[in-house]
Each structure stands twice: as C-alpha cells, then as structure tokens.
Amino acid sequence: MASKVTRREFIRDGVAAFTISFAAPAFLVDIARAQGAVSRNLVVIYLAGGNDALSTVIPYNDPFYYSRRPNIAIPAGQVLQVGTDGAGKAVGLHPKLTGLQTIFNQGHLAIIQRAGYQNSSRSHFQGTDIWGTADPGNPSANGWLGRYLDTLPSPIDPLAGWNTSGATYRALTGVNLSVPSITDPRSYSFASPNSGAEAIAERNSAIRLASLAGNRSNLAFVNTSAIEAFATLDRVGAVVGYQPSVTYPNNGFGQALKTVAGSIAKGIGTRVYWVQTGGFDTHSGQGNAGAGTYGNLMTTVGDGLLAFHNDLQNQGLLNSTLMIEFSEFGRRITENGSQGTDHGAGGLMFAIGGAVKGGIYGTAADLNPKADNPTLENSGNDVTYETDFRSVYAKVLDGWLGADSTAILGGNFRTGAPTFI
Amino acid sequence: MQSGNTLLDHLFRRAGFGASTADLQAVNGLSYASAVDYFVDFDKQPDDVDSKIGATDSVGITSRGPFSPSTAIDDARQLWLFRMVHTRRPLQEKMALFWHNHFGVGYSKVAGVVGAVEGTKMMANRPGETPGPPGHYELLRQKGLGRFRDLLIAVAQDPAMLVFLDGRTNTKAQPQENFGREVMELFTWGLGHYVEADVYAAARVFTGWNLRNVPGANAQDPAAYREFVYNANQHDTTAKTFTFPISGGSNTIPARSAAAGVQDGIDLLTSLANHPETARRLARKLWSFFVSDLDAPDSSFVEGAADVYLRNDTDMRAVLRYLLTSRWFTGPSNVNARYSWPVEYVVRAIKEIGWTGFSVDSARVPLTNMGQTLFEPPNVAGWQLGRAWFGTGAMLARMNFAATLASNQKFNLARSFSTGERSQPDRVLNGMLQRLTPAPYETNETTELLNYLNASGPWTGSDAQMNAKAAGLARLIAGSGEYQFV
Numbered sequence: 001m002a003s004k005v006t007r008r009e010f011i012r013d014g015v016a017a018f019t020i021s022f023a024a025p026a027f028l029v030d031i032a033r034a035q036g037a038v039s040r041n042l043v044v045i046y047l048a049g050g051n052d053a054l055s056t057v058i059p060y061n062d063p064f065y066y067s068r069r070p071n072i073a074i075p076a077g078q079v080l081q082v083g084t085d086g087a088g089k090a091v092g093l094h095p096k097l098t099g100l101q102t103i104f105n106q107g108h109l110a111i112i113q114r115a116g117y118q119n120s121s122r123s124h125f126q127g128t129d130i131w132g133t134a135d136p137g138n139p140s141a142n143g144w145l146g147r148y149l150d151t152l153p154s155p156i157d158p159l160a161g162w163n164t165s166g167a168t169y170r171a172l173t174g175v176n177l178s179v180p181s182i183t184d185p186r187s188y189s190f191a192s193p194n195s196g197a198e199a200i201a202e203r204n205s206a207i208r209l210a211s212l213a214g215n216r217s218n219l220a221f222v223n224t225s226a227i228e229a230f231a232t233l234d235r236v237g238a239v240v241g242y243q244p245s246v247t248y249p250n251n252g253f254g255q256a257l258k259t260v261a262g263s264i265a266k267g268i269g270t271r272v273y274w275v276q277t278g279g280f281d282t283h284s285g286q287g288n289a290g291a292g293t294y295g296n297l298m299t300t301v302g303d304g305l306l307a308f309h310n311d312l313q314n315q316g317l318l319n320s321t322l323m324i325e326f327s328e329f330g331r332r333i334t335e336n337g338s339q340g341t342d343h344g345a346g347g348l349m350f351a352i353g354g355a356v357k358g359g360i361y362g363t364a365a366d367l368n369p370k371a372d373n374p375t376l377e378n379s380g381n382d383v384t385y386e387t388d389f390r391s392v393y394a395k396v397l398d399g400w401l402g403a404d405s406t407a408i409l410g411g412n413f414r415t416g417a418p419t420f421i
Numbered sequence: 422m423q424s425g426n427t428l429l430d431h432l433f434r435r436a437g438f439g440a441s442t443a444d445l446q447a448v449n450g451l452s453y454a455s456a457v458d459y460f461v462d463f464d465k466q467p468d469d470v471d472s473k474i475g476a477t478d479s480v481g482i483t484s485r486g487p488f489s490p491s492t493a494i495d496d497a498r499q500l501w502l503f504r505m506v507h508t509r510r511p512l513q514e515k516m517a518l519f520w521h522n523h524f525g526v527g528y529s530k531v532a533g534v535v536g537a538v539e540g541t542k543m544m545a546n547r548p549g550e551t552p553g554p555p556g557h558y559e560l561l562r563q564k565g566l567g568r569f570r571d572l573l574i575a576v577a578q579d580p581a582m583l584v585f586l587d588g589r590t591n592t593k594a595q596p597q598e599n600f601g602r603e604v605m606e607l608f609t610w611g612l613g614h615y616v617e618a619d620v621y622a623a624a625r626v627f628t629g630w631n632l633r634n635v636p637g638a639n640a641q642d643p644a645a646y647r648e649f650v651y652n653a654n655q656h657d658t659t660a661k662t663f664t665f666p667i668s669g670g671s672n673t674i675p676a677r678s679a680a681a682g683v684q685d686g687i688d689l690l691t692s693l694a695n696h697p698e699t700a701r702r703l704a705r706k707l708w709s710f711f712v713s714d715l716d717a718p719d720s721s722f723v724e725g726a727a728d729v730y731l732r733n734d735t736d737m738r739a740v741l742r743y744l745l746t747s748r749w750f751t752g753p754s755n756v757n758a759r760y761s762w763p764v765e766y767v768v769r770a771i772k773e774i775g776w777t778g779f780s781v782d783s784a785r786v787p788l789t790n791m792g793q794t795l796f797e798p799p800n801v802a803g804w805q806l807g808r809a810w811f812g813t814g815a816m817l818a819r820m821n822f823a824a825t826l827a828s829n830q831k832f833n834l835a836r837s838f839s840t841g842e843r844s845q846p847d848r849v850l851n852g853m854l855q856r857l858t859p860a861p862y863e864t865n866e867t868t869e870l871l872n873y874l875n876a877s878g879p880w881t882g883s884d885a886q887m888n889a890k891a892a893g894l895a896r897l898i899a900g901s902g903e904y905q906f907v
Binding site for chain 1: 620820866
C-alpha cells in the first residue's frame with residue numbers, strides 16, 4: 001500500500017502525532033459516499049439503566065400515580081403540557097424536559113408510550129441484549145443495527161456505524177463489520193515515538209504487519225481494528241474542527257451529540273450513530289417535585305437533544321436525521337422505600353427528526369392495581385407493553401433506512417407499528 | 422521478558438501481568454509445579470510492594486500534593502497499577518482484578534452519594550490509613566483467594582456495595598430489590614435458576630443491612646466513614662420462601678426475631694455460595710479469564726473445577742491450584758488464547774519495555790481510551806470482554822500508549838543492546854523479541870519487522886539510529902496484533 005503523510009504533523013507530549021492519508025482511505029471515502037454521505041442518518045439514543053418512563057411522560061390525572069408514588073410523583077402543576085393520548089388520557093413531560101417540549105411543539109417529537117415486549121426481562125443485561133438483538137428468544141445473536149449494516153454493499157465502510165460510547169453494545173454487532181467506538185475524535189490520531197521519515201516508515205510497517213494475519217481469525221480481528229483505525233483517521237479528524245451553530249451542554253451526552261452533528265455536517269459517510277447516557281437505574285433518591293437525581297437526568301436529556309435538534313435544523317440537516325430513543329425496561333409503578341423505583345417492564349420510546357410526524361402514540365397505562373387491569377402485569381406492579389418495540393424498529397428499517405425489516409428482524413413486525421414516519 | 426520457557430511465560434501472563442527481570446529471578450530454577458505454588462501461595466511472599474513507591478528503580482507515580490490513594494481516586498488508580506507492576510504476589514492482584522470485574526462496583530455512583538473523599542475510601546481505603554473499614558478493592562485483595570462464601574458475605578456487607586446497589590436504604594416497609602436481584606443474577610448462579618418471587622424474597626432477606634454513619638468535620642475530612650450495620654428494627658422478621666432450597670433443605674427461611682434476623686442474609690448467601698450452579702458459573706468465568714476466551718469452557722474442566730470448589734468449602738486457592746496445573750491451562754492450544762484486558766496490556770508493556778522515568782499516571786487516560794478505567798466498570802456486570810475490547814478507537818489507544826511508553830524509554834531501550842547486538846538489525850530484532858512477549862510471529866511478519874529496521878537508510882548501529890529504531894521497533898511489536906493476546 002502506497003502511503004504519504006499529507007498534513008497536520010505535530011508534537012504532543014514528546015510524541016509525534018499526525019493524521020495520515022493513504023491509498024485505501026480515498027477509496028473508502030468513495031464507498032462512504034456511495035453508501036450515503038448525502039442520505040439519511042439514524043441516531044440511536046440509549047438511556048442506560050432502565051428509564052422510569054412514568055417520570056418522563058407523566059399520567060398526571062391518574063390518582064394512582066400519586067397514591068403509589070407519594071414521595072417521587074411530579075406534581076400536576078409542574079408537568080409540561082403536551083395534550084392527551086389517543087385514549088384521551090392527559091399526559092405531560094417532566095418539568096426539566098423543556099427542550100423536548102420545544103421539539104414537540106414544532107411537531108418533530110413522537111412519543112411512543114408503553115413500548116416493550118411480552119415477558120419483559122427485569123435484568124439490565126438480558127434486557128439490553130433483547131432490545132439490541134430484537135430477539136427475546138435469542139438475545140446472544142448479532143444486533144439489529146449490525147444486521148442492517150451487514151446488508152450494505154460490500155466492502156462496508158468501516159465508519160458506516162459510529163459508537164460514541166466506550167462500551168460495545170449487542171445492537172451494533174454484525175458479521176461483516178465491527179462498529180468503531182470513538183468517544184473523542186481529538187484523541188483519534190496516530191502517535192509514534194519518532195517523527196518525520198522514521199515515523200512514516202514505522203507507520204507503513206504497522207499497516208503491512210496488520211495485513212499479514214492470513215487465516216488466523218482472532219489475530220485478523222484485532223488487526224482489522226488497527227487497519228480500520230488507520231483508514232479512518234482523516235475522516236474522524238475532520239470532525240475535530242466542527243463549529244456547531246449552537247452551544248451544546250458541557251456533559252458527556254451533549255458533547256457526544258455535538259460530535260455526531262459534526263460528523264453529519266462534514267458528510268463523512270456514517271449511517272448509524274450510537275449515543276448513550278447513563279444513571280437511569282434509579283433504585284434510590286430519584287428526587288421529588290421534579291428536582292434531584294431524576295430531574296438532572298432529564299435536564300441532560302432534554303437540553304442535549306434540543307441543542308442537537310436546533311444545530312441540525314440550522315444547517316438544513318434535520319430532515320435527513322432520525323433519532324430513536326429507548327431504554328432496557330420501565331420501572332415499577334410503586335416507589336420503594338428508598339424514594340426510588342425497582343426494575344419493571346413496559347417502557348417508552350421517542351422518535352425525533354424533521355421527517356417525524358410528531359404526537360403521542362399509544363395509550364398510557366391505567367395505574368389502578370385492580371385484578372382485571374389489562375394495562376398492568378405482575379400483579380399490578382408493572383406497566384405492560386402495548387407497542388412491540390420491534391414494530392418501531394421495523395418502521396425505522398423500512399420507512400427510514402429503505403431496508404427490508406422482515407429480513408433483518410427475522411419476521412414481519414410491521415403490524416401495529418406507530419406511524420411516526 | 423521471555424524466560425526461555427513457554428509455559429512459565431504463559432503462567433506469568435495469565436496468573437500475573439507478565440514478567441520483569443525481577444519476577445523471573447523469583448522463580449529461577451523452580452519446576453512448573455513449584456512456580457504455580459509461588460503464585461497460589463502468594464502469602465509466602467511479603468506484602469511489601471507499597472514500600473517500593475518512590476524508589477529510584479520503581480515505576481513512578483505522580484502526586485498532586487501528598488500521594489493519597491485512600492482518599493483521592495486517581496491516586497488509588499495509580500497505586501493499583503503500581504502494585505501490578507511491582508508486586509511479589511501477582512496472583513493476589515490478578516484475582517482482585519477478576520473480582521473487581523465480577524462484582525462491578527463503580528466509583529462514580531458511590532462518590533455521587535457520599536462524596537469524593539469518602540467515595541475513594543469506600544473503594545480503596547488502605548487498611549488503617551484512614552479510620553473506617555478497608556475499601557472494596559482492599560477487601561477483594563484480602564479475601565480474593567480465600568473461601569468464596571466469606572468473600573460474598575464480606576462484599577454484601579461492604580459499604581461500597583451497600584451504596585452501589587442501594588442496600589443502605591433497604592427497609593422492611595419497602596424492600597429494595599437491587600442487591601437481591603444482582604446477587605443471584607451476577608454474583609452467584611446466574612439467570613435461569615430463580616424467578617421474580619425469589620427476587621422479592623431476597624430483597625426482604627437483606628432488609629436492615631444498612632450503613633452506620635461516622636461523620637467528620639466536613640466533606641473533606643478523611644476521618645469520616647460509614648460501616649455496615651444490621652438495623653434490627655428495619656428487618657422484615659417474617660418467613661421468606663424461595664423456589665429453591667436454602668441450606669438445610671427447606672425452601673423457607675423461618676421467621677426470626679429482629680435481633681437474630683441478620684442470619685437470614687447469611688443463610689441465603691451461604692446457600693447461594695454452596696450451590697453447584699454457582700460453582701459451575703464461577704468455573705466458567707475462571708475459564709474465560711485464565712484459560713481461554715477463544716473457546717467455550719470445556720465441560721470436563723467446569724465439572725472438575727466445580728468439584729474442587731465444593732469439596733474444598735468454596736476455597737478459591739484450591740480452585741486456582743487445580744486450574745493452573747490442569748491440562749487445559751497448560752495445553753499448548755490455550756497459550757496466547759485470550760484477548761488481553763487493557764490493564765493487562767498496559768502493565769505488561771511497562772514491565773517489558775521499561776519504566777525508569779515513567780509514571781503510571783501516564784497510563785490512566787490511555788486506559789480510559791482503551792475502555793478500562795479502574796474502579797469504574799461500566800455497570801454491575803463488569804466490563805465486556807474478549808473482542809469487545811478491540812474497537813478501532815481502543816486499538817488506536819493501545820498503539821498510542823505503546824508509542825508514549827517507547828518514546829519515554831527511547832534511550833533506555835537503545836542502551837540495553839550490546840555492541841555485538843547493535844551491529845546487525847536481525848540481532849536487534851532478536852534482542853527485542855527476548856524482551857517482549859508477543860504471540861509468535863510468522864516468517865513474513867518477522868521479515869516486515871526487519872524491513873522496518875532497514876528502512877530509511879543503511880544500518881550503522883549508531884546511537885542515533887538505535888535511539889530511533891529500538892523505540893520504533895518496540896512500538897511496532899507492542900502495537901501489533903500478536904501482542905494483544907495473553
């Protein structure tokens with residue numbers, strides 16, 4: 001492989017670091033363009049830990065919401081109004097979600113109530129894997145996003161997916177690719193103990209060495225991650241200089257969304273982004289009157305998403321971007337003795353974007369723990385699902401990404417899908 | 422360092438963090454069985470590693486004010502890395518790392534509740550350094566090779582765990598399910614052996630397992646601490662029935678007086694620790710950690726290790742001795758058959774490339790970029806292992822750490838070669854491959870490494886050339902795929 005150093009050589013911490021360009025990346029950039037640098041993006045947002053859906057979208061006229069949550073319920077007067085759901089039940093947003101209310105009022109937010117699946121797992125890890133694989137029967141398979149990316153024409157651009165978190169998620173695992181985990185584009189550069197021609201010689205050797213795994217598949221897996229790092233340095237480096245049109249919140253979630261916006265704005269070719277923010281396993285101390293721990297979580301989510309929404313909108317990119325939010329389960333209806341909530345069942349999804357048909361989809365649960373209440377399960381302890389989360393995935397795959405959801409999801413889940421796009 | 426004995430090198434990579442020259446001297450002349458004893462009977466070597474901090478021949482630490490590993494979490498991270506580099510008890514640190522991943526307690530949540538100073542104490546208080554119980558990591562270090570049952574009970578009463586999984590707020594009026602669930606799903610036998618009703622019952626068992634607060638003058642006062650307390654008046658004294666037998670044979674823990682109720686938790690933890698499914702699950706996790714994460718656990722190994730565990734009253738030392746002398750561990754197909762964890766990678770690179778003038782603090786941020794921040798597993802299930810360590814960003818972070826370290830050690834590396842070695846590039850390569858321990862290269866790869874030494878000018882062996890090439894070669898090897906396996 002011929003190679004040349006093109007730009008940006010500098011010294012940092014006594015180590016020469018530079019970004020490079022060589023024959024393969026130009027080729028890969030072409031592939032990226034062919035695969036849709038100008039087409040649609042999907043940003044998947046994961047609220048890690050099991051988001052308490054009943055504190056996000058609040059059934060503020062349900063007396064059982066208050067009787068079962070005497071300490072942590074959001075007072076009706078604080079709830080942000082978004083109207084009533086299809087069954088005429090009034091619901092409102094958490095008071096710290098002013099950002100989401102702004103998006104809702106522009107018609108760009110779809111709230112999908114009671115998303116989940118039958119026999120919902122109360123385990124974080126099994127639950128996350130089920131949402132990741134879209135297969136409750138085989139949660140150790142490849143992920144739904146990985147399976148989608150596998151359908152792209154070969155060779156698949158190593159940057160077709162971009163995981164902004166440091167962890168690896170089942171949703172992103174596929175056969176033909178390993179989605180890169182790039183938490184901070186600024187540290188995504190190549191370093192050498194030497195500089196100049198000596199560093200170039202070393203880098204060339206590193207690339208050739210990484211191509212010699214032959215049929216040693218585990219070695220090849222590691223070497224591929226090195227080769228793909230070399231091949232994507234320039235494009236990721238381009239994101240470092242991104243100047244957003246708004247100020248993003250200075251927290252991990254906000255900064256990750258800023259990176260995604262930069263990547264979309266620079267047109268580097270990524271189709272699927274993964275962004276997560278944690279802290280939702282609120283077994284204790286959720287806070288009251290809309291303040292405290294859960295309120296802080298909502299501020300992070302609402303302010304980050306509003307900044308991202310507005311930044312994309314300002315640049316004419318909102319119509320080509322779809323955000324989908326999920327969490328691995330909802331939480332128990334009745335608060336525990338720690339002013340928190342334990343693991344429950346049915347949850348909540350959002351879809352946000354310029355092409356989204358905003359509104360409230362599905363119906364809120366009736367929180368009365370009577371025996372014949374079909375909206376609850378587990379002896380009235382948990383909210384039962386109404387919309388199969390796989391139907392939402394099907395809508396995203398068919399209606400947004402132009403893929404065949406039946407092939408990717410291993411079945412037809414189109415029936416009953418909310419019509420948010 | 423290569424010892425010249427493939428099996429011994431394997432033992433050092435798996436039961437320790439690779440070998441420095443001092444490590445090899447400690448086992449010089451020992452048979453393999455005796456070398457295993459050196460690791461497993463770790464307490465025959467003194468626990469004197471902390472006394473080497475600040476010595477001129479030790480890796481450096483970087484302190485911001487007094488070095489305070491009991492009260493400042495970044496110092497605790499440095500201390501653990503320092504111990505991994507210089508300990509004479511490698512398996513003790515290795516098992517502490519294994520259990521850290523197993524129990525998954527993270528500093529951020531703990532510190533979010535009790536503040537940074539006390540949060541660090543809960544994670545890493547060195548016994549006696551500040552008032553209060555030893556930190557979570559110190560507890561894992563003390564009990565990691567003892568009986569699992571004792572470890573499990575100690576962790577259930579560990580202040581860090583009582584904060585992390587909210588046991589501190591578990592009361593009889595409204596039981597808190599977090600610990601009761603994870604102790605079955607993650608710490609013992611795993612999904613499939615219990616139902617939701619068991620989670621509720623387990624939550625009630627641990628009602629009243631709370632914390633007692635000994636406040637200090639202010640949030641920065643290192644004298645403040647919290648310790649386990651059994652709050653009898655917050656314990657649910659009624660009987661708890663499970664879908665499985667509690668030790669003794671009945672499925673029910675009987676109603677007890679409030680004063681005697683702490684025994685409920687001891688009973689449940691004891692029966693979970695003693696259960697064959699827990700033995701098997703630990704055996705599978707030990708397989709993935711010590712034997713191979715390329716191949717699924719061999720069922721004969723799982724049954725064998727579980728049997729040793731049960732016959733020896735859950736003693737991990739017996740299990741580790743069985744494992745390290747088993748045909749699965751010593752079989753050639755399992756050498757270099759595990760993806761290294763970032764801390765293993767970093768510590769082995771330091772031991773092999775060198776550390777004079779290098780600070781372990783320089784590894785902290787790279788480790789985060791590689792996906793492993795000590796005291797901060799991503800969740801209670803620990804880190805995602807194996808191939809999950811090798812995203813492009815993480816691999817780049819490994820290569821760049823190798824560059825940072827090789828750059829720092831440039832002159833030491835160059836000077837380590839004799840006049841005879843530096844006369845020929847293939848002798849330089851051979852010398853470097855004595856020093857570093859990648860999985861074996863194939864001929865075309867060795868040729869590529871030689872091509873690097875011969876690139877950009879004729880070989881002279883000059884100081885300038887050695888300074889550049891030795892560091893570049895160390896970076897290439899430590900950044901190569903072969904070096905990512907242990």
